[in-house]
Amino acid sequence: MSTPGVLTFTQQAWEQVLAKVKRAVVYLDAACAESLHWGCGSSRLLEAVGNSACYLREFEPAAVGGGAEQPKAVFVLSCLLKGRTVETLRDIICRSHFQYCVVVTAVNHAVHLTANHVPPAAAAELEGQQPVFEQLEEKLCEWMGNMNYTAEVLHVPLLLACAAPHLALTPAFASLFPLLPQDVHILNRARSDKRRLGNLAEVDATTLTPELLLTIRCLVSGLSSLCEHLGVREECFAVGSLSRIIAADLANFAPAKNRRKTATGRASVVFVDRTLDLTGAVGHHGDNLVEKILSVLPQLPGHTNDVMVNMVELTALQAEEENQNMVAPGCLAQSNDPAAKALWEALLNTKHKEAVMEVRRHLVEAASRENLPIKMSMGRVTPGQLMSYIHLFKNNLKALGNHCGLLQLGLATVQTLKHPQTAKWDNFLAFERLLLQSIGESTMSVVLNQLLPMIKPSNQRTNDDYSPEELLVLLIYIYSVSGEFSVDKDLGEGEEKVKKALAQVFCEESELSPLLQKITGCDSSINLTFRKSRSAVDELFTSLRDIAGARNLMKQFKSVYVPGNHTHQASYKPLLKQVVEEIFNPERPDPVDIEHMSSGLTDLLKTGFSMFMKVSRPHPSDHPLLILFVVGGVTVSEAKMIKDLVPSLKPGTQGLPEAQEPQNSNPSCVGGVEGRLAISSLFPSSDEGGEWKRRWLRSLPRGRGSVGEGGRSGCSSHLSPTPRLTATLSGGRPTPAPEV
Incomplete structure (x- = not known):
């Protein structure tokens, strides 16, 4: 399909960057490196540099500068060219011998004007000009030490990292998370001389901190560039306050x-707050292998959406713990390996059992093509069986090179199946189902009492018991799926018992995990007193109450809990499923909780006239393309659910040919929807110490990143056309610039 899509959007953006990097030292920040990782791979960048002594470096204050034999540098950055970013640029350039500097930013010039407090009217007069970029170019020459050297600053929309045809990532926004009710109090403290905000419904752009507002504007800049690439005029809709x-x-x-x-095309963009339904983010009902891989394998350093795959099994080293870091890890992203990409997409789109069989099939076919002595065995696929196939490639360097991507996915599967955390998946699922039944039949205090016996100190826990982090997962599940509930004496007593038990467990941990360190504010268990622990637990429960009340302002989407009856057990109905079903409701009722955002006077008049004249109000299903953007991320299972759901609601839609975006949660990942494209953050259910937890912690009080954290966000969005689908200065005399 030749129609512009998310994959071509990302590829064309990187082609602009690659055209600048010949014979250069290239500095990338983490978000741009991740976009490259999923989009075209580092090998494509190395080819474009074309120097046998290629230097790729992380953009950070301590980064090594360029030597005398390295006159050219390219900086690829996802953020505003302001503040600490500019200071880091200066420091790197001043200790280098560059004569030619190119700075690429993913944020367009209009947002830089906003960041520099240029009024909108003045910014409009500067259309077509780029004074901020021009001033920085002069500074670059000054830092290089010669105003006749060459400096260039340009904007390239490096918003997305495309993980699959129905998944797209926004790695630069991995920390953007919707507000909770307690954040209203934080905002009010910054508005001492203004009207107090009553609830999240009263929060608008004028009430946000400048840092958060700039983060949103950076995201909007990238989405606008995406719409420009797709050739569409967008109608914007929202579910949730942020x-x-x-x-x-x-x-x-x-x-x-x-x-x-x-624009010749039209599109609907629907934004949804993740906090309206955290049940799906922490639950274990998703029967998906990739979700488990992202949950149990360690996160790839510097990435929010990929994991480290131990490759020692393919070497002559013994698979001992001391050898784990001697071999570079593998990963899930295989952008330049068609066979591995095909397997990866199959894993995303199938259930666990079918996915494991698909891994076996690909390994068998690859071994057969290489004439390796494979021994076929039928029946249940086991980790040992898969490993025996992988070992066939071990001593055949040619076969190893030909199928390296496939082998990385195979090893990721084996390591996940053998991981002790995977064995607990069914235990989580069983307990979550029990909780669903209890929530319908009992009060919240009774439900909490069921959890109480599971809270055990480290010296009493076995491998089958829940760790403190896993208990937090279950608490989030309970409060999110329950929604609004009455507060009474019994609930207060039930919460008090759980708080006391949790605080004691935190204190008795021999070593605090990174998550517990962040929650308690203590680096070591030695410094953690019961008083500190109890204070942290009290804050946790404040956030849990907020999570339970996140849907209070909703009218239609007030619940994700479906009570049981004499024929069906109680169940969980994802909010995203409810939203998509409402969008494609054949009766097309006026949206209740899906709010349309006017883009000008014409839209306002149209919306106003619709109240007393026969003028239809804008509806998300009006246009042939829908972008569903989940602010805070989606899981792999949710992405697959939407991908499967859209064609059933809108017959005739076809699979998304272009890529979308996911984000992972210990992995935090962005998930795409294939009837519609999704750009979002994807986080697998229950990941121990995973990204979703770090995001959730940002909503906690005491400055742990709540409202004012000018963080970037992992957001998710699904694109899909309705009839068809489309898927994120050193000194010296004047010297000519090095060859480009």
Whole structure:
């Protein structure tokens, strides 16, 4: 399909960067490195550099500068060119011998004007000019030590990392997470001389901190570039408070006005707050192998959406713990290996059992093509059987090179199946099902009492018992799926017992995990007193209450819990499923909780007239392309659910040919929807110490990243057309610039 899509959006953006890097030292920040990792791979960058002594470096204050034999540098950055970023640029350049510097930013110039407090009217007069970039170019020459050296600053929309045809990632925004009710109090403290905010419904762009507002504007800048690439004029819709602010900002994004006038296509962009349903983020009902891989394998350093695969089994080293770090890890992203990409997409789109069989089939076919002595065996696929196939490639360097990507996915599967955490998956699932039945039949205090016996100190726990982190997973599940509940004396007593038990367990941990360190504010268990632990647990329960009340302002999507009856057990109905079903409701009722954001006077008049005239209000299903953007991320299972759901609700839709985005949670990942493309953050259910937990912690009080954290966000979005689908200065005399 030749239609522009998310994959071509990412590829074309990177082609602009690759055109600048010949014979250069290349510095990338983590988000851009991740976009490259999933989009075209580091090998493509190395080819473009074309130097046998290629230097790829992380953009950080301590980064090594360029030597005398390295006159050219390219900096590829996902953030605003302001503050610490500019200081780091200066430090690197001043200790180098560069004569030619190129700085690529994923944030367009209009947002830089906003960041520099240029009024909108003045910014409009500067259309077509780039004074911020031009000033930085002069600074670059000054830092290089010669104003006749060459400096270039340009914007390239490196927003997405495409993980699959129905998954796209926004790695630069892995920390953007919706607000909770307690954040209203934090905002009010910054508004001492203004009207107090009553609840999240009253929060708008004018009430946010400047840092958070700039983060949103950076995201909007990237989404506007995506819409420009797709050739569409977008209608914006929102479900949730932060989604409403983002949608309104995109709808009224000034630089997009001229683009929308000439756009030939139309699209609906629907933003959804993740906090409205955290049940899906922490539950274990998803029967998906990739979700388990992302949950149990260690995170790839510097990445939010990939894991480390231990490759020692393919070497002559013994598989001992001391050898684990001697061999570079494998990963899931295989952007330049068609066979591995095909397997990866199959793993995303099938259930666990079928996925494991698919891994076996690919390994058998690869071994057969290489004429390796494979011994076929039928029946249940075991980790040992898969490993025996993988070992066939071990002593055949040619076969190893030909199928390296496939072998990495095979090893990821084996290591996940053998991981002790995978064995507990069914235990989690069974207990979650029990909780669903209890929630319908009992009060919240009774449900908490069921959890109480499972809270055990480390010296009493076995491998089958729940760790403190896993107990937090279950608590989030309980409070999110329950939703609003009455607070009474019994609940207070039940919570008090759980708080006391948790606080004691935290204190008795021999070693605090990174998550517990962040929660308690203590680096070591030695420094953790019961008082500190209890204070941290009290804050946790404040956030849990907020999570339970996250849907209080909803009218239609108030519950994700379906009570049982004499024929069916109680169940969980994902909010995303409810939203998609409402969008494609054949009766097309006016949306209740899916709020339309006007983009100007015409839209306002149209919406107003619709209240007393026969003028239809804008509806998300009006246009042939839908982008579903989950602010905070989706799981692999949710992405697959939406991918399967859309064609059943809208017959005639076809599979998404272009890529979308996921984000992982100990992995935090962005998930795409294939009837519609999803750009979002993807986090597998229950990941121990995973990214979703770090995001959730940002909503906690005491400055742990709540509202004012100008963080970037992992957001998710699904793109899909309705009839068809489309898927994120050193000194010296004047010297000519090095060859490009």
